[in-house]
Amino acid sequence: MTERTELCPGAAFDAALGGAHCEVMSGGASTRLPLERWLGPPDATDHQLLLARCHGPTLDVGCGPGRLTAALLARGVTAVGIDLSEVAVQRTLERGATALRRDVFGSIPSLGQWHHVLLADGNVGIGGDPVRLLRRSRQLVRKGGTVVVELAAPGTGVRRERVRLRVHGRISAPFDWANVAVDGVTQLAWAAGLEPVAVDEVGGRWAAVLRRPDLALPQVWA
Numbered sequence: 001m002t003e004r005t006e007l008c009p010g011a012a013f014d015a016a017l018g019g020a021h022c023e024v025m026s027g028g029a030s031t032r033l034p035l036e037r038w039l040g041p042p043d044a045t046d047h048q049l050l051l052a053r054c055h056g057p058t059l060d061v062g063c064g065p066g067r068l069t070a071a072l073l074a075r076g077v078t079a080v081g082i083d084l085s086e087v088a089v090q091r092t093l094e095r096g097a098t099a100l101r102r103d104v105f106g107s108i109p110s111l112g113q114w115h116h117v118l119l120a121d122g123n124v125g126i127g128g129d130p131v132r133l134l135r136r137s138r139q140l141v142r143k144g145g146t147v148v149v150e151l152a153a154p155g156t157g158v159r160r161e162r163v164r165l166r167v168h169g170r171i172s173a174p175f176d177w178a179n180v181a182v183d184g185v186t187q188l189a190w191a192a193g194l195e196p197v198a199v200d201e202v203g204g205r206w207a208a209v210l211r212r213p214d215l216a217l218p219q220v221w222a
Contacts, residue, residue, distance in 0.1 A: 045202050144213075
């Protein structure tokens with residue numbers, strides 16, 4: 001049977017959060033979304049690599065079902081998750097955390113006042129333009145605030161691609177995404193006006209901490 005393009009990406013993602021098997025299709029290859037990890041509680045790597053970096057008010061961008069937003073709240077940290085998915089927002093609320101259905105490039109509360117922006121689970125790839133997203137993240141945090149970015153393992157730099165989701169035997173319309181590896185983040189950070197201050201590996205996963213300087217950096221074009 002021929003698969004048909006009949007789902008918008010958001011509907012496909014909502015179905016996945018409801019428990020459906022979902023794959024990301026790119027360049028002739030497919031990878032299963034790690035839904036078990038996203039839907040479960042944070043693991044030890046989440047705590048050491050990501051959550052331990054967030055000590056003050058944190059905006060969790062692309063929060064999904066809210067495992068990290070809720071865990072920050074449990075640590076006594078003010079946190080708000082944002083996601084375009086209604087199902088993701090509802091899942092986060094069910095965990096007892098705060099979430100809003102928002103586009104990161106749209107209206108965001110407390111603009112320029114967040115201590116941290118969290119881009120976990122490869123969410124630096126949202127929209128396929130990491131520099132644009134990091135520049136927006138810089139606008140969201142206060143001076144001296146940080147952007148905590150989960151990255152792919154070293155070796156692949158930055159790959160921009162058009163991907164689809166496959167769920168229930170149907171394929172979504174294509175959308176833009178980017179895969180950012182450890183060896184690609186420094187150039188992106190400087191281009192976005194952020195200062196790389198740390199790169200760590202825990203449990204086979206990687207993350208960088210990018211700081212908004214107190215003073216303006218020289219403009220670097222991507």
